[in-house]
Amino acid sequence: MIDIDLEGIEPIQRVIGKAPNEVRKVASRAINRAITSARTEAARGVRGTYRIKHGDVLKTIKIVKSSPGTLHADLTSRDSPIQLIKFSVSKNKRGLRAGVKKGASKPIKSGFIINDARGGTNAFVRLTPNRVPTKGLYGPSVPQMIGNEQIIDKVTDRTSEMLMKRMEHEASRVLGG
Known part of the structure; x- marks a missing residue:
């Protein structure tokens, strides 16, 4: 399971200089884009290591998106061992x-x-x-495959990179530039 929490958005709020609601919207959009990117990277990582179809990986992953009120997103994979x-x-x-x-x-x-x-x-x-x-005979489940250390590292790196990139993009969009 991968969680994205956004704490300490005060520096962004100072840069935007608008109402806190705008800052929360910017952060929520960025978090949602980052969690979607995490799902894609997890599926790519599993496909790069294991012999499994992309769709079989994606159907086990559930995303709970962020909202301006929560600023929290979850990515969870649930499945049983695969034949x-x-x-x-x-x-x-x-x-x-x-x-x-x-x-x-x-x-x-x-x-x-x-x-x-x-x-x-x-x-x-x-x-x-x-x-x-x-x-x-059964192989590992998709959550076990995603739990591979190398895949987790790739997903974490990609998610943090995407979060920062999207925060900058969304903030500049609100500023009108």
Whole structure:
């Protein structure tokens, strides 16, 4: 979860020299643009590291935008582990080969793929030499992927950069220049 709080807007208020309401509007717009940028950067970071579709990442992310009254925005990702078949899985003679992260794939001995009656598909592995029991295979959830340190650092840097850039832009817009 990524939070953006804006405290200490008095210097901006002095520069604009207008009513506090205008300053709060400027800050709220800047925060909203920064949190939207954080969502995009999180999805890009996950796509750069993991083999997952952009849309699968975006559908798990929820944004609560800022308003002039709150000056606070939240970015939250909620999801359960993703079926391994959503990543890169291929069949070979010995079973399956699966890759969750880009540039790395591992063999899954005695793995197989099933198309079930409901139209779903997933990779499974046998737990014993017999036909049953079997176990479905899953990769990490999107929140776990976003929680990767490198991705968090990228998102944080991009968000703070965008917040400062948008604060300047919105302030100059209010000033009429």
